[in-house]
Amino acid sequence: MKTTALLTASCLLAFAIGCESRSFEDPPPRDEKLSNKFYPQSIEKDVDILFVIDNSGSMAQEQQNLLDNFGTLIEALKSEKLDGKIPNVHIGVVTTDLGAGNYGSAIPSCETAGGDRGVLQSKAQLPGCAAPTDAWISYSEGVHNISGCTKADPIECVKDSFKCIAALGIEGCGFEMQLESARLALDKTNNANPGFLRDEAFLAVVFITDEDDCSAANPQLFDPTQQGLSDPLGPLTSFRCFEFGIQCDINDRNTPGPRANCVPAYDYLHDVNKYIAFFEDIKGSKDRVIMAAIAGPKEPVQVGRDGPNPTLMPSCRTATGFAVPALRIGKVIESFEGEIHTICTDDFGPALKALGEKIVASLGGQCITSPLLVPNGGVACKAGVGSCKMPSCPEGTTCEAARGVCVDASGKDTSSLCGDSCLDKADCQLSLITGRGTAQEKEVQVAKCPLELFNPSVAKEQCGDSCPCWRIVPREADCTAELKVSPFGFEVMRTDEPAKGTVAVARCRAALFNWYDNEVQNAPFHCGVQ
Numbered sequence: 001m002k003t004t005a006l007l008t009a010s011c012l013l014a015f016a017i018g019c020e021s022r023s024f025e026d027p028p029p030r031d032e033k034l035s036n037k038f039y040p041q042s043i044e045k046d047v048d049i050l051f052v053i054d055n056s057g058s059m060a061q062e063q064q065n066l067l068d069n070f071g072t073l074i075e076a077l078k079s080e081k082l083d084g085k086i087p088n089v090h091i092g093v094v095t096t097d098l099g100a101g102n103y104g105s106a107i108p109s110c111e112t113a114g115g116d117r118g119v120l121q122s123k124a125q126l127p128g129c130a131a132p133t134d135a136w137i138s139y140s141e142g143v144h145n146i147s148g149c150t151k152a153d154p155i156e157c158v159k160d161s162f163k164c165i166a167a168l169g170i171e172g173c174g175f176e177m178q179l180e181s182a183r184l185a186l187d188k189t190n191n192a193n194p195g196f197l198r199d200e201a202f203l204a205v206v207f208i209t210d211e212d213d214c215s216a217a218n219p220q221l222f223d224p225t226q227q228g229l230s231d232p233l234g235p236l237t238s239f240r241c242f243e244f245g246i247q248c249d250i251n252d253r254n255t256p257g258p259r260a261n262c263v264p265a266y267d268y269l270h271d272v273n274k275y276i277a278f279f280e281d282i283k284g285s286k287d288r289v290i291m292a293a294i295a296g297p298k299e300p301v302q303v304g305r306d307g308p309n310p311t312l313m314p315s316c317r318t319a320t321g322f323a324v325p326a327l328r329i330g331k332v333i334e335s336f337e338g339e340i341h342t343i344c345t346d347d348f349g350p351a352l353k354a355l356g357e358k359i360v361a362s363l364g365g366q367c368i369t370s371p372l373l374v375p376n377g378g379v380a381c382k383a384g385v386g387s388c389k390m391p392s393c394p395e396g397t398t399c400e401a402a403r404g405v406c407v408d409a410s411g412k413d414t415s416s417l418c419g420d421s422c423l424d425k426a427d428c429q430l431s432l433i434t435g436r437g438t439a440q441e442k443e444v445q446v447a448k449c450p451l452e453l454f455n456p457s458v459a460k461e462q463c464g465d466s467c468p469c470w471r472i473v474p475r476e477a478d479c480t481a482e483l484k485v486s487p488f489g490f491e492v493m494r495t496d497e498p499a500k501g502t503v504a505v506a507r508c509r510a511a512l513f514n515w516y517d518n519e520v521q522n523a524p525f526h527c528g529v530q
Contacts, residue, residue: 032373032377032509032510032511032512033370033509033510033511033512034507034508034509034510035369035370035372035506035507035508035509035510036505036506036507037287037368037369037505037506037508038285038287038288038503038504038505039287039365039366039489039490039503039504039505039506040363040365040502040503040504041432041492041498041502041503041504042497042498042500042501042502043081043082043363044200044202044363045082045087045088045363046087046088046089046198046200046201046202047087047088047089047090047201047202047203047204047359047363048089048090048092048196048197048198048201048202048203048204049089049090049091049092049204049205049206049359050092050093050094050182050185050186050196050203050204050205050206051066051091051092051093051094051166051206051208052094052095052096052178052181052182052185052205052206052207052208052209053066053093053094053095053096053166053168053208053209054095054096054172054176054178054208054209054210054211055095055096055097055168055169055170055171055172056096056097056109056170056172056173056174056176056211057109057170057171057172057174058170058210058321059170059208059209059210060170061320061321062208062210062294062321062343063166063167063168063169063170063208064167065345065346065347065348066166066208066294066348067162067163067166067167068348069347069348069349069352070159070162070163070166070352071159072348072349072352072353072356073352073353073355073356074086074155074158074159074356075353075356076352076353076354076355076356076357076359076360077089077356077359077360078155079360079363081360081363082363085141085142085155086139086155086158087359087360087363088139088140088141088201089137089138089139089140089158090136090137090138090196090197090198090201091136091137091138091139091158091162092120092122092135092136092137092185092193092196093120093121093122093136093162093165093166093168094116094118094119094120094121094181094182094184094185095115095116095121095168095172095181096172096173096176096177096178096181096209097110097112097115097116097172097173097176097177097181098114098115098116098117098118098173098177098180098181098184098215099111099112099113099114099115099173100173100175100219100222101216101219101220101221101222102219103219103222103223103224104173104222106224107173107174107175107222107224107236109171109172109173109174110173110174110175110222115172115173115177116172116181117184117192118180118181118182118183118184118185118187118190118192118193119135119185119192119193120135120136120185120192120193120196121165121166121168122134122135122136122165123165124164124165125164125165125166125167125168125169126163126164126167129148129160129161129163129164130146130147130148130149130157130160130161130164131146131148131161131164131165132144132145132146132161132165133145133146133147134195135193135195135196136193136196137158137161137162137165139154139155139158142154144157144158144161146158146160146161149161174238175214175216175222175238175241176209176211176213176214177213177214177215177216178207178209178213178215178329179213179215179270179272179275179328179329179332180213180215180270181215182205182207182275182279183275183278186203186278186279186282187278187282188282197282199437200501202283202288202289202290202359202362202363203279203282203283203288203289203290204289204290204291204292204355204359205279205289205290205291205292206292206293206294206355207292207293207294207295207326207329207333208293208294208295208343209293209294209295209323209326209329209343210295210296210321210322210323210324210343211238211241211296211323211324211326212241212242212245212246212295212296212324212325212326212327212328212329213241213245213269213272213326213328213329214238214240214241214245214269215269215270215275215328216268216269216270217266217268217269217270217271218267218268220233220268221233221240221241221244221268221269222236222240224236229253229254229308229309229310234253234309234310235309235310237306237309237311238312238324239253239309239310239311239312240268241269242312242324243310244265244267244268244269245264245265245266245267245268245269245328246262246263246264246265246327246328247262247263247264247265248260248261248262248263248301249261249262250303253303253310254310255303256302256303256304256305256310257302257303258300258301258302259301259302259303260301262301262325262327263327263331264327264328264331269328272328272331272332275332276331276332276335276336279291279332279336284436284437286335286336286337287362288362289336290336290338290355290358290359290362291332291333291335291336291338292333292338292339292340292341292351292354292355292358293326293329293330293333293338293339293340293341294340294341294342294343294348294351295323295326295329295330295340295341295342295343296314296315296316296322296323296324296325296326296342296343296344297315297316297323297325297326297340297342298315298325298326298327298330298340299315299325300313300315300325301315301325301327312324312325316342316343316344317344318344318345318346321344322344323342323343323344326340337369337484337514339354339484341354354482357480357482357483358483361478361479361483361485365478365479365489366475366478366479366489366490366491367475367478367479367483367485367486367488367489368472368479368485368486368488368489368490368515369484369485369486369514369515370486370510370511370512370513370514370515371486371510371511371513371515372423372426372427372428372472372508372509372510372511373426373427373508373509373510373511374425374426374427375425375427379511380422380423380425380426380472393406393414394406394414396408396409397414422454423454423471423472423473423488424448424449424451424454424471424472426472426508427508427509428448428470428506428507428508428509429445429506429507429508430445430446430448430470430490430492430504430505430506430507431443431444431445431446431504431505432444432446432468432492432498432502432503432504433502433503433504433505434499434501434502435501436501436503443505446468446469446470446492446504447466447469447470448469448470448471449463449466449469449470449471449493450466450469453466453469453471453493454471454472454473456473456474460491460492460493460494461493461494461495462493463493463494463495466493467493467494467495468492468493468494469492469493470490470491470492470493470504470506471490471491471493472488472489472490472491473488473489473491474487474488475487475488475489481516484514484515484516485514485515486515487515490504490506492504
């Protein structure tokens with residue numbers, strides 16, 4: 001494949017090899033993408049956090065781990081942006097139990113038709129603890145809805161109340177439907193939890209599970225009359241969820257061993273793309289949705305034997321349990337640039353801390369995720385530290401600076417890049433949107449700032465006749481490596497305060513990879529902070 005964008009042909013091939021396996025429904029890989037990202041222009045304080053907690057029989061230790069470390073999340077939500085307080089939160093808890101269709105009465109732990117139906121669990125699960133008065137925990141500007149808590153610090157009440165309602169037990173159905181439970185909980189047409197989801201709030205969804213998703217579109221998957229290895233559905237175990245929910249290079253229950261190129265399939269389960277579209281649609285943009293999971297790593301994927309029956313082998317283990325690869329959940333998480341943290345650990349604290357930091361970074365965050373490209377396809381770099389040199393042209397070719405490519409003696413493009421690159425040359429357009437999502441929505445394009453204003457030492461109010469205009473500046477303090485974003489962010493220079501709810505939308509040519517991916521960091525022409 002020829003490219004005049006990010007890399008030479010040889011480097012591009014290395015990039016392509018580094019890609020995650022794609023669903024057979026996905027489009028073919030490309031050498032660049034159009035980044036279309038929204039940036040709030042004022043600090044936003046409202047976040048709705050939904051915990052989807054596996055309450056099947058293997059989750060006792062993992063639930064306790066969550067309870068023991070939940071306070072780490074709350075501490076990570078404290079921010080100088082919010083004067084050391086946490087955002088205005090709704091925190092809800094839902095189980096993974098949706099029963100097993102019409103077959104639940106014959107399957108232990110799945111007897112209740114429809115299970116918990118995506119209804120938020122707010123009942124006090126521990127003696128003497130303080131549950132919220134609503135179906136969720138609410139905290140807003142120091143005021144909470146936890147009537148039984150008398151602690152002086154209301155944030156401590158939030159911590160205690162979560163522990164009160166999230167100890168869900170292990171009596172839930174063993175065919176976990178994590179994605180469908182989340183959808184039912186949040187879908188306003190389902191109306192299971194009116195008032196929990198706020199139109200103006202960010203949404204964070206967190207999956208805590210040691211199994212992959214088994215959200216069945218066809219409940220016949222749970223037919224208990226089929227039990228034999230030679231039956232069409234095979235033995236009545238959770239292996240059915242893998243066999244009929246995932247497609248790999250080998251799709252034969254009678255062939256043990258490793259599997260590769262595994263992607264979601266839809267013989268009996270819901271299409272995961274349906275959930276990706278749902279979560280994006282309810283917030284209007286992926287930028288307003290934060291996804292995370294504490295679950296089984298996606299690899300390795302291997303089929304083994306439990307006696308004569310096939311079984312999906314664990315992708316991680318601890319002294320007290322194990323987890324299988326979260327392949328369906330993983331595809332949803334990754335589509336929102338979220339992370340799967342391993343559930344095979346005695347300390348969920350680091351994973352919850354990372355989640356809290358990502359939520360805070362989203363509140364008015366301007367961080368750029370992917371390396372931006374300049375018109376000649378090179379990677380933009382930091383202004384003010386000198387030009388960022390692209391690779392030298394191969395022997396026998398010269399650099400045609402106007403296009404930033406190496407040409408041979410006849411002027412033919414050799415697909416090798418050359419020239420200089422800086423942040424002011426990033427190939428972007430930026431607009432400001434007011435009244436977003438209303439009949440009064442208005443979008444106005446903003447000009448790029450002159451080169452001299454890309455100097456980060458110039459205050460954003462000092463834009464003179466160029467106001468308003470946009471620039472890219474270093475934001476190392478907010479845009480940290482832990483958040484897997486670049487150390488740069490967009491900034492709209494202006495002398496007045498934007499109207500409440502104003503957002504900027506930046507449309508940029510960008511590399512397919514995130515800033516800290518090895519493929520980008522190891523590229524010989526990579527332009528980082530100097």
